[in-house]
Amino acid sequence: MNIVAGRPPRAGSVDYVDGRTRLFGIVGYPIEQARSPQTVTFELRRRAANAILFPIMINPEDFDDVFPRLLRLGNLDGLVITIPFKKRAIAHVQHVGPIGRITGAISVLGRSLDDGWTGEMFDGAGCVSAIRRRGVSLDGSRTLVLGAGGAGTAIAFEVARQKPDILWLHDPDKDREETLAVGIRAAFPSLQLGFGKPSFDELDILINASPVGMLDDDACPIDVTRLPRHLVVMDAIMDPDRTKMLRIAEESGCLAVYGREMLDAQIEAACDYMLSARQLQSNQFDQLIGPAGHD
Amino acid sequence: MNIVAGRPPRAGSVDYVDGRTRLFGIVGYPIEQARSPQTVTFELRRRAANAILFPIMINPEDFDDVFPRLLRLGNLDGLVITIPFKKRAIAHVQHVGPIGRITGAISVLGRSLDDGWTGEMFDGAGCVSAIRRRGVSLDGSRTLVLGAGGAGTAIAFEVARQKPDILWLHDPDKDREETLAVGIRAAFPSLQLGFGKPSFDELDILINASPVGMLDDDACPIDVTRLPRHLVVMDAIMDPDRTKMLRIAEESGCLAVYGREMLDAQIEAACDYMLSARQLQSNQFDQLIGPAGHD
Numbered sequence: 001m002n003i004v005a006g007r008p009p010r011a012g013s014v015d016y017v018d019g020r021t022r023l024f025g026i027v028g029y030p031i032e033q034a035r036s037p038q039t040v041t042f043e044l045r046r047r048a049a050n051a052i053l054f055p056i057m058i059n060p061e062d063f064d065d066v067f068p069r070l071l072r073l074g075n076l077d078g079l080v081i082t083i084p085f086k087k088r089a090i091a092h093v094q095h096v097g098p099i100g101r102i103t104g105a106i107s108v109l110g111r112s113l114d115d116g117w118t119g120e121m122f123d124g125a126g127c128v129s130a131i132r133r134r135g136v137s138l139d140g141s142r143t144l145v146l147g148a149g150g151a152g153t154a155i156a157f158e159v160a161r162q163k164p165d166i167l168w169l170h171d172p173d174k175d176r177e178e179t180l181a182v183g184i185r186a187a188f189p190s191l192q193l194g195f196g197k198p199s200f201d202e203l204d205i206l207i208n209a210s211p212v213g214m215l216d217d218d219a220c221p222i223d224v225t226r227l228p229r230h231l232v233v234m235d236a237i238m239d240p241d242r243t244k245m246l247r248i249a250e251e252s253g254c255l256a257v258y259g260r261e262m263l264d265a266q267i268e269a270a271c272d273y274m275l276s277a278r279q280l281q282s283n284q285f286d287q288l289i290g291p292a293g294h295d
Numbered sequence: 296m297n298i299v300a301g302r303p304p305r306a307g308s309v310d311y312v313d314g315r316t317r318l319f320g321i322v323g324y325p326i327e328q329a330r331s332p333q334t335v336t337f338e339l340r341r342r343a344a345n346a347i348l349f350p351i352m353i354n355p356e357d358f359d360d361v362f363p364r365l366l367r368l369g370n371l372d373g374l375v376i377t378i379p380f381k382k383r384a385i386a387h388v389q390h391v392g393p394i395g396r397i398t399g400a401i402s403v404l405g406r407s408l409d410d411g412w413t414g415e416m417f418d419g420a421g422c423v424s425a426i427r428r429r430g431v432s433l434d435g436s437r438t439l440v441l442g443a444g445g446a447g448t449a450i451a452f453e454v455a456r457q458k459p460d461i462l463w464l465h466d467p468d469k470d471r472e473e474t475l476a477v478g479i480r481a482a483f484p485s486l487q488l489g490f491g492k493p494s495f496d497e498l499d500i501l502i503n504a505s506p507v508g509m510l511d512d513d514a515c516p517i518d519v520t521r522l523p524r525h526l527v528v529m530d531a532i533m534d535p536d537r538t539k540m541l542r543i544a545e546e547s548g549c550l551a552v553y554g555r556e557m558l559d560a561q562i563e564a565a566c567d568y569m570l571s572a573r574q575l576q577s578n579q580f581d582q583l584i585g586p587a588g589h590d
Contacts, residue, residue, distance in 0.1 A: 003429060003430045003431065003550055004428070004429045004430045005429075005550055008425075008552070008553045008555060008556045008559075009556075009559075010559075011330075011334040011337070011338075011559035011562060012334065012337040012338070012341070013330070013333035013334050013336075013337050014311070014333050014336045014337045014340065015333070016309070016311050017332040017333065017336055017347060017348070017349055017350075018329075018330075018332050018333050018350070019321075019326050019327045019328055019329035019330065019332055019350045020327045020350075021332065021349060021350060023349060023350075023351075026314075029369070031314050031369075031370065032314045032315045033314055034313075034314035035306075035308070035313075035314065037312040037313050037314055037316065038308035038309055038310070038312065038313050039306040039307065039308050041308075041309045041312055042306070042307040042308050042309045043306075043307070045309065046307070052312060052347075052349065053312070054312055054316060054318060054347065054349060055312075055313070055314045055315075055316060055318075055370060056318075056368055056370070057368065057369030057370040058367075058368065058369060059367070059369055062364075062367050065364060065367075066364045066367050066368070069357075069360060069361045069364035069365070070364070070365075070368075072353075072354070072357050072360075072361050073351055073352065073353065073361070073365075074324070074326075074352030074353060074354055075326065075350060075351070075352040133299070134298060134299045134300075135298045135299045136298065255298055255300050257303070258303040260303060261303045261304075264303075264304075264305075264306035267306060
């Protein structure tokens with residue numbers, strides 16, 4: 001026998017995960033396209049947290065069975081929610097923030113010390129933040145939001161909060177457009193609303209929050225091939241990265257704001273929300289600063 | 296306005312997790328002490344897999360509700376199971392390997408292409424492997440295994456497979472000791488068994504698989520303060536790292552094999568098992584090479 005004496009050898013190891021690592025996740029279907037694992041983990045690390053955000057794929061038919069059990073993992077502290085679960089997630093949290101209640105959907109979840117869960121919708125704040133990070137003020141602007149679905153509703157509310165001169169709303173589904181208008185009027189009674197698509201010369205900012213152009217390089221929510229140079233154009237679509245509308249905007253000399261920037265702009269606010277929830281008891285959730293507190 | 300034009304800036308990001316990362320976990324309660332996140336992730340990376348093993352804490356009272364839903368996460372490919380769930384996990388897999396069936400417990404789970412799950416018990420093989428990695432042969436040895444619980448059963452079977460001259464079994468619970476002896480006799484009819492604690496001079500290898508010494512620096516499963524130098528002493532306990540029994544062994548000049556080495560020795564075999572399962576359909580699980588194929 002060739003005895004190997006002394007203290008035992010150590011196995012190889014990595015330094016970014018261990019038994020004490022706190023878990024965060026992004027839940028969606030599919031999930032391969034998600035960038036939060038890289039970017040939110042980076043931000044959590046930057047704050048010196050021993051934490052990681054990993055991708056979680058749940059089959060849509062399993063969601064209502066699996067998701068509430070996921071929330072019971074003892075070392076899970078927060079979640080980001082993406083397509084198609086932003087509306088369905090709301091049924092599984094004890095507390096929903098003000099924008100989540102208005103939009104009926106949540107994009108970020110945090111867990112309290114006593115294991116309660118709260119959710120809030122950050123998509124609208126992310127969009128407004130992304131535009132502001134480019135040095136563009138929405139205050140006093142003439143802004144059109146295309147689409148009155150989940151994303152459009154969240155974005156329109158955040159734009160409204162920025163005090164534009166006029167907020168134009170447009171959705172081919174006129175019932176949906178009207179529902180959104182009623183909600184905005186109730187929250188911002190003095191804001192001037194417009195309906196339909198005005199001439200681009202009458203606008204400062206154009207935001208696409210409709211699905212037109214998603215996974216389709218040739219689809220476009222506007223029917224022109226040239227835009228006036230002064231227009232700021234934002235597309236909430238993330239895949240493709242550079243939609244046909246953004247290509248037209250850049251070829252016209254406009255400032256183009258990418259959908260990806262909307263997610264990137266949410267990273268700090270989402271980390272603040274998730275990490276703050278962990279300092280509270282469930283009955284203190286109303287103290288949480290939601291998306292409105294950030295840009 | 297101070298417009299920031301051009302292509303959008305990129306958020307900071309890490310390079311060890313993204314939307315395509317496949318998930319592995321170690322499930323236990325508590326989980327902070329686990330080393331598999333560092334060591335198994337290292338081994339998965341070494342094999343060029345985009346994969347991470349993260350710690351998963353499940354409250355014991357939640358286990359039977361939460362664990363089967365965890366198995367339905369679409370991008371989870373494998374699990375390591377630790378205390379206190381090795382027996383309870385067996386109820387939730389469709390297929391159990393031969394050592395798992397004998398011991399009634401599993402320590403590693405793999406998922407097939409058609410989302411079936413198989414489990415096998417690797418603890419015994421890890422113990423034998425750890426001893427062999429130190430250059431010690433169990434073939435022809437006189438070996439005593441203290442403890443006939445889950446760990447003791449798994450270890451005694453693997454020792455028996457190594458063709459010792461005599462295998463001594465000892466457990467204060469004589470029913471448990473007898474059950475283990477009956478199982479070993481059935482599987483290895485020609486093996487000589489002994490019962491109780493022989494004199495240390497009659498032994499080559501001493502293995503503690505009982506809980507005596509766990510989380511207790513002063514408890515010891517042997518009642519001497521000095522051991523003969525020729526004895527190889529292994530302790531399956533992982534916390535503390537250096538148990539009182541290992542201290543006595545080292546002070547006596549014996550070769551001491553640590554509990555941690557047992558886990559480290561399982562890493563490659565566990566990765567082989569989990570990654571191989573992913574190449575199979577459920578009805579091919581019997582082709583999987585279990586712990587006996589490795590050392």
